[in-house]
Amino acid sequence: xxxxxxxxxxxxxxxxxxxxxxxxxxxxxxxxxxxxxxxxxxxxxxxxxxxxxxxxxxxxxxxxxxxxxxxxxxxxxxxxxxxxxxxxxxxxxxxxxxxxxxxxxxxxxxxxxxxxxxxxxxxxxxxxxxxxxxxxxxxxxxxxxxxxxxxxxxxxxxxxxxxxxxxxxxxxxxxxxxxxxxxxxxxxxxxxxxxxxxxxxxxxxxxxxxxxxxxxxxxxxxxxxxxxxxxxxxxxxxxxxxxxxxxxxxxxxxxxxxxxxx
Numbered sequence: 001x002x003x004x005x006x007x008x009x010x011x012x013x014x015x016x017x018x019x020x021x022x023x024x025x026x027x028x029x030x031x032x033x034x035x036x037x038x039x040x041x042x043x044x045x046x047x048x049x050x051x052x053x054x055x056x057x058x059x060x061x062x063x064x065x066x067x068x069x070x071x072x073x074x075x076x077x078x079x080x081x082x083x084x085x086x087x088x089x090x091x092x093x094x095x096x097x098x099x100x101x102x103x104x105x106x107x108x109x110x111x112x113x114x115x116x117x118x119x120x121x122x123x124x125x126x127x128x129x130x131x132x133x134x135x136x137x138x139x140x141x142x143x144x145x146x147x148x149x150x151x152x153x154x155x156x157x158x159x160x161x162x163x164x165x166x167x168x169x170x171x172x173x174x175x176x177x178x179x180x181x182x183x184x185x186x187x188x189x190x191x192x193x194x195x196x197x198x199x200x201x202x203x204x205x206x207x208x209x210x211x212x213x214x215x216x217x218x219x220x221x222x223x224x225x226x227x228x229x230x231x232x233x234x235x236x237x238x239x240x241x242x243x244x245x246x247x248x249x250x251x252x253x254x255x256x257x258x259x260x261x262x
Contacts, residue, residue: 030091041084048074065145066125072149073118076111083108106160109196113156113203120207121148127214130221159199 051074054061061067086104089095095104129136 034088034091037084037088041081044077044081044084048077052078065140065142066122068142068145069118069121069125069149072152073115073122076114076118080108080111083111109199110156110160113160113199114152116204116207117152117156120211121152123211123214126218130218156199156203159203163195 052071055067055071055074056062083104086095086100095101125140128139132139
């Protein structure tokens, strides 16, 4: 337990020395990064808060279960604004303590996994709606959607925020977030990277692979439907020499794919 204060003091000394020796180019780079993050944060708050308000106030949108997942995803993006604010503060050497770096690193990873799981759920929703259209209303019910959304929020929060809380010297997520140097992490803490590897595997890569598989299946269905429309047009209408049916077919396929995904 004595290694934590020593590491915190060492980290503070390093940041103080680095802040006093900033060149003019570093200050300009820091100003551009700050402005960029502030603009993203403002756009994030404006766009995602509008989505939440529209979904909650519009009765027609409240009927669709999928829109609740969209509003929940917008809420995740709104919560990510605090990560941007903390990142801006670290540019001015504020909040670079070991505890704050570890906490914000875990929150960053937690929100990242929650966003991925939301996209994974939306892709499965589109898959069920396309391949099982007659059973969609019976399979995707408001109660099941609420259970899925609660699971999406609870699993990453428990796995990242509460499960590693037993080990007080865990700073792996702080180095992953970028506000703590890798050399300041204890050897015992590096062994806990297995926990991060499991989270990345089951909460990031596995849902990503399933999303790719689902959208590949959806793309095949959209291409098949577009080809059927093209064949029907050829059989019904005789095109002049040099007609542009292939391009029209490609545009039709792209429009069909966009409608199926959205």
